[in-house]
Amino acid sequence: MITDEAAIKPAKSNSAIPELSPETLQKFDVSGPRYTSYPTADRFVEAFTEESYKQTLAQRRVGGLTLPLSIYVHIPFCESLCFFCACNKIVTKHHERSAEYLRYLSREIDLHIEHLGAGQTISQLHLGGGSPTFFSDNELSELMAMIRRSFVLEANGEYSIEVDPRTVDENRLAHLASLGFNRLSFGVQDFDPEVQKAVHRIQPAEQVFSLVEAARRLKFDSVNVDLIYGLPKQTPESFTQTLNQIVELKPERIALYAYAHLPERFKPQRRIDSYELPAASAKIAMLSNAIKTFLDAGYVYVGMDHFALPTDALAIAKRQGRLHRNFQGYSTQPDCDLISLGVSAIGRVGATYSQNAKTIEEYYDLLNQGRFPVVRGLALSRDDLVRRAVIMAIMCQGALQYESIELAYMIDFKNYFASELEALKELEGSGMVVLEDTGLQVTDFGWFFVRAVAMLFDRYLQTDRNRARFSKII
Numbered sequence: 001m002i003t004d005e006a007a008i009k010p011a012k013s014n015s016a017i018p019e020l021s022p023e024t025l026q027k028f029d030v031s032g033p034r035y036t037s038y039p040t041a042d043r044f045v046e047a048f049t050e051e052s053y054k055q056t057l058a059q060r061r062v063g064g065l066t067l068p069l070s071i072y073v074h075i076p077f078c079e080s081l082c083f084f085c086a087c088n089k090i091v092t093k094h095h096e097r098s099a100e101y102l103r104y105l106s107r108e109i110d111l112h113i114e115h116l117g118a119g120q121t122i123s124q125l126h127l128g129g130g131s132p133t134f135f136s137d138n139e140l141s142e143l144m145a146m147i148r149r150s151f152v153l154e155a156n157g158e159y160s161i162e163v164d165p166r167t168v169d170e171n172r173l174a175h176l177a178s179l180g181f182n183r184l185s186f187g188v189q190d191f192d193p194e195v196q197k198a199v200h201r202i203q204p205a206e207q208v209f210s211l212v213e214a215a216r217r218l219k220f221d222s223v224n225v226d227l228i229y230g231l232p233k234q235t236p237e238s239f240t241q242t243l244n245q246i247v248e249l250k251p252e253r254i255a256l257y258a259y260a261h262l263p264e265r266f267k268p269q270r271r272i273d274s275y276e277l278p279a280a281s282a283k284i285a286m287l288s289n290a291i292k293t294f295l296d297a298g299y300v301y302v303g304m305d306h307f308a309l310p311t312d313a314l315a316i317a318k319r320q321g322r323l324h325r326n327f328q329g330y331s332t333q334p335d336c337d338l339i340s341l342g343v344s345a346i347g348r349v350g351a352t353y354s355q356n357a358k359t360i361e362e363y364y365d366l367l368n369q370g371r372f373p374v375v376r377g378l379a380l381s382r383d384d385l386v387r388r389a390v391i392m393a394i395m396c397q398g399a400l401q402y403e404s405i406e407l408a409y410m411i412d413f414k415n416y417f418a419s420e421l422e423a424l425k426e427l428e429g430s431g432m433v434v435l436e437d438t439g440l441q442v443t444d445f446g447w448f449f450v451r452a453v454a455m456l457f458d459r460y461l462q463t464d465r466n467r468a469r470f471s472k473i474i
């Protein structure tokens with residue numbers, strides 16, 4: 001993949017990271033995409049139809065591509081509503097809805113096999129949501145059996161699942177291990193009881209500690225915890241307490257996200273009292289404390305909200321310049337075609353992106369007609385492909401060698417990106433990048449703001465006056 005060729009060396013390790021003071025973070029805190037794809041999903045169009053998707057799958061088949069696939073399954077159900085939620089989910093106590101959903105997932109898998117051919121290899125599988133653990137053990141077994149009947153799971157693949165700590169115990173984790181999952185991701189957000197009450201998600205710290213210990217006994221390769229700062233009732237002091245508990249818990253990976261309060265877009269957030277939200281300066285202090293706490297505890301800053309222990313595969317991949325990025329964030333697996341199943345799921349096959357219907361009614365309706373439930377997407381132009389290669393090299397390796405892009409796309413890099421290189425000089429002045437004659441290198445300092453560097457190469461943002469829909473930069 002071009003992203004690999006484009007990398008010269010990864011951004012340097014933690015060794016010389018300058019102090020990330022609240023003032024510095026404030027200064028560079030601008031809105032921007034997370035670049036789990038380029039172009040970003042808001043650029044998808046309805047002109048990309050089910051027919052376009054079928055052609056894409058046919059091309060993969062005709063091309064005789066045997067590269068492994070990645071599979072994402074979206075399970076939209078949750079038992080109760082978290083007030084900060086911005087995900088596509090369905091809150092219900094009716095567990096019988098899972099059986100119906102499974103039947104439709106099965107149809108969607110069958111359609112793919114029809115168009116891709118049987119026996120395709122999978123090197124990466126991720127179950128996300130919603131809450132995948134809304135499914136019972138039997139339903140998860142059935143889902144995995146369906147996948148194994150249709151695909152071949154590689155022995156050393158990454159098989160991960162998002163886990164709502166309120167829905168599992170050690171027995172359920174043991175069941176997940178027996179199904180072949182080797183990575184768990186727990187939604188934690190914050191351990192403070194007052195914050196948990198304010199966001200309507202009560203899960204005592206002891207519960208999470210005992211689950212992580214169980215995951216270790218069960219020999220999962222890696223445990224991730226998701227944290228959110230900027231939630232109601234959070235203060236820098238209360239969040240420091242959570243950070244200390246997380247360091248004690250020592251998960252292999254930590255994802256730290258900023259809460260973006262957009263009640264006009266996300267209905268659940270209207271239940272949050274905006275007076276209880278921390279001020280911008282308090283959010284910046286929480287972020288600054290978090291970065292310092294994790295680095296002091298020996299974590300490596302992998303990039304874009306993610307930290308990992310130096311022994312974790314993600315940190316190793318970063319050191320070796322082998323990081324990749326997809327809709328689930330950073331990955332150690334080489335870029336591969338991503339087949340996404342379930343309501344609202346986004347896939348990436350060849351030079352296209354596609355997205356399924358966002359409502360369950362439409363998703364079921366299209367499958368009832370024997371059709372793929374794809375309702376929008378994008379066929380990438382040549383310019384999109386060039387820029388995707390550049391942006392992913394910056395986001396994953398923090399470095400770019402112009403020649404590799406020139407050879408892959410037959411362009412003169414300095415001519416093609418003349419205005420971007422000019423704009424980069426300002427970031428060079430801020431110490432974020434070093435511009436060399438043959439390439440560019442993101443500095444250790446710039447790595448914390450890496451998407452600001454990537455954003456300069458985003459053609460759509462260059463003409464976009466409406467960046468506010470994106471979250472803040474870190």
Ligand code: SF4
Pocket residue numbers: 077078080081082084085086087089129130131164187
């Ligand atoms: S945050 Fe997760 S568990 Fe909570 S409502 Fe949203 S999708 Fe469901």
